[in-house]
Amino acid sequence: MTAPMPISLEVNGERVDLHVLPRVNLADFLREHLHLTGTHVGCEHGVCGACTVRVNGEIVRACLMLAVQVHGKTVQTIEGLSDSGEVADLQSAFRERNALQCGYCTPGMLMAAEDLLKQQNEPSRELIREHLSGNYCRCTGYQAIVDAIEATAHSRRGRPR
Amino acid sequence: MIVARRQAERLSVLDRPNSYIGKTVPRPNLDRLMQGRGLYVSDIELPRMAHVVFLRSPHAHAKIVAIDASAAKRMPGVIAIVTGRELAAVITPWVGVLSHLKRLKSAPQYAMAIDRVCWQGEAVAAVVATSRALAEDAGEQVLVDYEELEAVTDMQTALDPKTPVIHPALGDNLAFERLHDTGNVDQAFEAADEVVEAEFVFGRHTGVTLEPRSVVADWNSAEGRLTIYQGTQAPHMVQNIAALHLGLREQQVRVVCKDVGGSFGIKVHIYADEMATYALSKLLRRPIKFVADRVESFNTDIHARDHRCKGRIGVRRDGAITAFKIDDLTGIGPYSMYPRTSAIEANQVVNLVGGPYTTKSYRARARVVFQNKNVMCQYRAVGHPIACAVTEGLVDLAAIRIGMDPVQIRKRNLIADDAYPCASPTGLRFEQLSHQACLTKLVEMMDYAGLRAEQATLRRTNIYRGIGVASFIEVTNPSAAFYGVGGARISSQDGVAVRLDAQGSVICQTSITEQGQGSEALTAQIVATVLGVAMERVRVILGDTDNTPYGGGTWASRGAGIGGEAALQAAKVLRKNILDVAAAILQSNPAELDIAGNAVVNAGDREPRIELSELARIVYFRPDTLPPGIQPELMATRHFVPREYPFAFTNGVQASWLEVDPETGFIRLLKHWVVEDCGTIINPQLVDEQIRGGVVQGLGAALFEKCVYDERGQLTNANMADYLVPMAGEMPDIDVGHVVSPTRESELGAKGAGEAGTAGAAAAVINAVNDALGPFGTLVTEIPLTPQVILTALGRL
Numbered sequence: 001m002t003a004p005m006p007i008s009l010e011v012n013g014e015r016v017d018l019h020v021l022p023r024v025n026l027a028d029f030l031r032e033h034l035h036l037t038g039t040h041v042g043c044e045h046g047v048c049g050a051c052t053v054r055v056n057g058e059i060v061r062a063c064l065m066l067a068v069q070v071h072g073k074t075v076q077t078i079e080g081l082s083d084s085g086e087v088a089d090l091q092s093a094f095r096e097r098n099a100l101q102c103g104y105c106t107p108g109m110l111m112a113a114e115d116l117l118k119q120q121n122e123p124s125r126e127l128i129r130e131h132l133s134g135n136y137c138r139c140t141g142y143q144a145i146v147d148a149i150e151a152t153a154h155s156r157r158g159r160p161r
Numbered sequence: 162m163i164v165a166r167r168q169a170e171r172l173s174v175l176d177r178p179n180s181y182i183g184k185t186v187p188r189p190n191l192d193r194l195m196q197g198r199g200l201y202v203s204d205i206e207l208p209r210m211a212h213v214v215f216l217r218s219p220h221a222h223a224k225i226v227a228i229d230a231s232a233a234k235r236m237p238g239v240i241a242i243v244t245g246r247e248l249a250a251v252i253t254p255w256v257g258v259l260s261h262l263k264r265l266k267s268a269p270q271y272a273m274a275i276d277r278v279c280w281q282g283e284a285v286a287a288v289v290a291t292s293r294a295l296a297e298d299a300g301e302q303v304l305v306d307y308e309e310l311e312a313v314t315d316m317q318t319a320l321d322p323k324t325p326v327i328h329p330a331l332g333d334n335l336a337f338e339r340l341h342d343t344g345n346v347d348q349a350f351e352a353a354d355e356v357v358e359a360e361f362v363f364g365r366h367t368g369v370t371l372e373p374r375s376v377v378a379d380w381n382s383a384e385g386r387l388t389i390y391q392g393t394q395a396p397h398m399v400q401n402i403a404a405l406h407l408g409l410r411e412q413q414v415r416v417v418c419k420d421v422g423g424s425f426g427i428k429v430h431i432y433a434d435e436m437a438t439y440a441l442s443k444l445l446r447r448p449i450k451f452v453a454d455r456v457e458s459f460n461t462d463i464h465a466r467d468h469r470c471k472g473r474i475g476v477r478r479d480g481a482i483t484a485f486k487i488d489d490l491t492g493i494g495p496y497s498m499y500p501r502t503s504a505i506e507a508n509q510v511v512n513l514v515g516g517p518y519t520t521k522s523y524r525a526r527a528r529v530v531f532q533n534k535n536v537m538c539q540y541r542a543v544g545h546p547i548a549c550a551v552t553e554g555l556v557d558l559a560a561i562r563i564g565m566d567p568v569q570i571r572k573r574n575l576i577a578d579d580a581y582p583c584a585s586p587t588g589l590r591f592e593q594l595s596h597q598a599c600l601t602k603l604v605e606m607m608d609y610a611g612l613r614a615e616q617a618t619l620r621r622t623n624i625y626r627g628i629g630v631a632s633f634i635e636v637t638n639p640s641a642a643f644y645g646v647g648g649a650r651i652s653s654q655d656g657v658a659v660r661l662d663a664q665g666s667v668i669c670q671t672s673i674t675e676q677g678q679g680s681e682a683l684t685a686q687i688v689a690t691v692l693g694v695a696m697e698r699v700r701v702i703l704g705d706t707d708n709t710p711y712g713g714g715t716w717a718s719r720g721a722g723i724g725g726e727a728a729l730q731a732a733k734v735l736r737k738n739i740l741d742v743a744a745a746i747l748q749s750n751p752a753e754l755d756i757a758g759n760a761v762v763n764a765g766d767r768e769p770r771i772e773l774s775e776l777a778r779i780v781y782f783r784p785d786t787l788p789p790g791i792q793p794e795l796m797a798t799r800h801f802v803p804r805e806y807p808f809a810f811t812n813g814v815q816a817s818w819l820e821v822d823p824e825t826g827f828i829r830l831l832k833h834w835v836v837e838d839c840g841t842i843i844n845p846q847l848v849d850e851q852i853r854g855g856v857v858q859g860l861g862a863a864l865f866e867k868c869v870y871d872e873r874g875q876l877t878n879a880n881m882a883d884y885l886v887p888m889a890g891e892m893p894d895i896d897v898g899h900v901v902s903p904t905r906e907s908e909l910g911a912k913g914a915g916e917a918g919t920a921g922a923a924a925a926v927i928n929a930v931n932d933a934l935g936p937f938g939t940l941v942t943e944i945p946l947t948p949q950v951i952l953t954a955l956g957r958l
Contacts, residue, residue: 045882078197082196103420133891139677140850141895143892146889
């Protein structure tokens with residue numbers, strides 16, 4: 001189990017075929033093999049949420065998953081969500097509200113926020129805070145982030161779907 | 162109102178049409194961070210780069226008997242395994258003392274331990290390999306033979322004669338002691354009707370920057386230059402220290418600081434493992450990358466607080482506070498940190514206790530002791546949370562004793578807003594504070610009377626809610642009095658260079674740094690306003706010692722006040738230079754011209770005369786068409802440091818509204834308010850967000866954060882699952898209000914705002930908890946206020 005294993009997957013819409021060591025986790029794979037450095041590593045044990053990415057549409061902690069586990073799956077990172085425009089309004093709300101300072105938690109925060117907004121079109125502030133409870137931010141104190149997500153939910157409700 | 166009059170007198174270059182000052186505008190370059198396209202040090206890869214993993218001591222105190230790396234050196238990918246003794250040939254040791262902190266002592270500290278380790282986590286060997294994983298594999302094969310020594314862990318017994326002395330050459334474990342006595346303190350206590358005492362205990366905690374400390378050091382032996390990529394708050398300080406200890410000239414060292422994943426004071430120091438990384442690059446002649454993992458972060462990022470402070474207050478029945486007295490003790494680990502030292506926090510506690518009040522009688526002692534735990538040093542709001550919690554806790558105790566409302570006793574004793582300039586009992590000079598106005602505004606914002614009524618109603622249904630109020634002062638805009646006078650080569654002045662480029666846009670290089678506060682934004686706002694150009698036309702460059710003027714960086718709430726003023730002054734000069742050229746081109750008089758909307762306009766009728774892009778084209782490409790003798794200077798540089806006041810003090814007041822469950826000991830924060838006065842507000846949103854972020858760091862200390870050591874000096878919760886930080890679901894909304902008293906030391910008038918939130922948050926929470934628990938007749942003076950602490954106080958554990 002220590003020899004590199006072949007994996008094939010789709011990352012941000014592109015086909016990837018590579019050999020990876022079985023012990024490489026998804027966060028390190030994205031950062032070091034694919035140079036997608038928008039996925040950040042904060043705690044390496046699934047607590048801080050900075051490495052949150054989407055696998056087959058569900059958000060996961062990339063540090064708690066092995067790269068070999070995403071063989072045959074679809075992975076989306078912050079770079080992909082940004083280029084597709086899916087989170088453009090959320091990013092705009094974060095900008096207007098200054099919902100980021102150092103920005104290190106922000107990719108994971110946007111991932112988690114978008115996940116909530118896909119499930120709930122009118123989340124309460126309490127629900128937003130609850131949903132973000134696995135994403136640490138040391139800079140903002142969270143209020144601006146909650147405001148930005150609330151504002152995005154509001155503007156999406158007024159948008160034809 | 163005094164404040165309004167003071168502002169009206171100050172109409173200046175900032176009060177121009179289309180001014181950005183005082184306006185909420187988004188920070189430039191946020192998209193980069195939001196799209197995952199920033200460049201943090203942990204993202205950097207260079208050709209031939211190798212990775213270092215430090216082998217760290219598992220013991221708090223031990224002799225290193227032998228290191229056997231022979232098996233490890235044969236492991237795949239290993240480039241080198243270097244011991245502390247080998248590295249000492251490349252980099253010299255240091256001693257973290259400053260001459261103005263009299264009799265502060267410390268022992269020489271090496272980049273890696275040589276024959277003895279003094280805390281769990283101190284590096285003993287460096288394993289350099291082609292990848293971090295391979296270096297970690299090899300590290301497991303390095304055999305270190307330790308002989309464990311007795312660890313000094315309890316600061317309360319560190320000075321006992323039977324306790325081992327950590328550094329025998331120093332004679333004892335006392336790093337620093339400061340005494341202060343205004344005189345007549347005993348008489349002042351005798352003049353009081355009541356004297357109240359309490360001991361306040363502050364847990365050791367740390368910054369938990371989400372991006373761990375990271376360095377890429379790249380020694381180019383052909384150029385004879387070391388480039389250090391590091392998330393630091395003070396690039397020129399790092400340049401100076403790296404050069405000093407590697408035997409280089411400063412110009413042989415370049416420090417580059419791109420995006421920084423949180424700092425809060427954690428990244429303003431010189432760490433042994435970072436020094437080791439610079440030295441390894443020089444030794445191995447290739448780029449070396451060090452990224453701390455989370456366990457290393459907890460064991461080696463500076464810790465802070467960990468104070469036990471006995472306090473005493475004298476009060477008359479009419480509410481007048483007659484005297485304060487404190488006896489503070491703190492343990493700082495085995496070394497005083499370099500170069501800022503580990504005595505500053507205790508020194509600040511002595512300086513700041515009682516600071517908001519008119520009380521003149523004050524006696525203080527602070528002792529700083531060595532121990533075999535991780536090093537302690539300056540973290541956001543250095544000393545302030547301790548001084549504030551002790552002062553405000555004592556004031557509340559005094560109020561309870563004489564049966565006075567906590568807001569009333571503060572109104573009675575806070576310095577009057579028209580009493581300035583004045584000084585504190587420790588000689589801190591206050592230019593203009595606004596305690597009374599802030600308190601009045603806070604009471605109104607929070608509907609104090611309404612909350613008191615609600616509290617009383619709920620108590621009848623056994624719901625225990627509390628209100629806590631805490632006034633504070635904050636040290637900002639430090640002059641050379643902070644570090645320079647003590648011999649540290651840490652600049653207190655900052656510089657800004659501004660130039661008009663060939664298309665009429667503006668390039669601005671500043672020596673302050675950005676860690677998310679908005680340094681870039683406020684610099685662009687100031688420069689755009691003074692010049693009369695759109696903010697989008699201003700590009701700000703920072704965080705590169707090769708490409709910015711020399712300066713201090715961003716720490717101690719100094720970026721806006723000092724770097725901002727330098728930006729203002731530089732932009733004024735460039736504006737004048739532009740108008741001089743424009744007058745020559747237009748055959749006009751500079752006094753009749755102005756700049757607005759990216760063009761030179763008539764000062765009177767505001768008619769556009771020449772676009773800045775056209776002016777720049779002429780200056781750079783057709784200077785032959787200018788009148789003889791005209792040599793335009795479309796670049797200007799100015800530096801600034803406050804000279805009149807050593808520090809620009811700010812002030813404010815916070816309030817907490819919370820609920821304590823006496824059955825479980827859990828505390829639920831319901832709401833938090835802050836009113837603060839940071840002088841001129843450049844960007845209201847950025848100031849408010851600094852306050853909110855600061856408050857939440859203070860709330861973390863109040864409720865959750867603690868580095869838990871066992872009696873052998875082992876850190877038992879060095880991971881994010883066991884060391885709790887505030888999460889979104891637990892934090893309240895925070896309302897922020899302002900009173901504005903600009904400093905007259907600068908044209909900008911800005912003081913700092915970065916630490917005000919952290920300064921008073923815990924004090925407000927402690928006071929609110931004690932207010933909530935009033936009916937139980939118990940008193941809690943220890944943070945973090947865990948359920949265990951609450952239940953113990955209630956006698957239920």
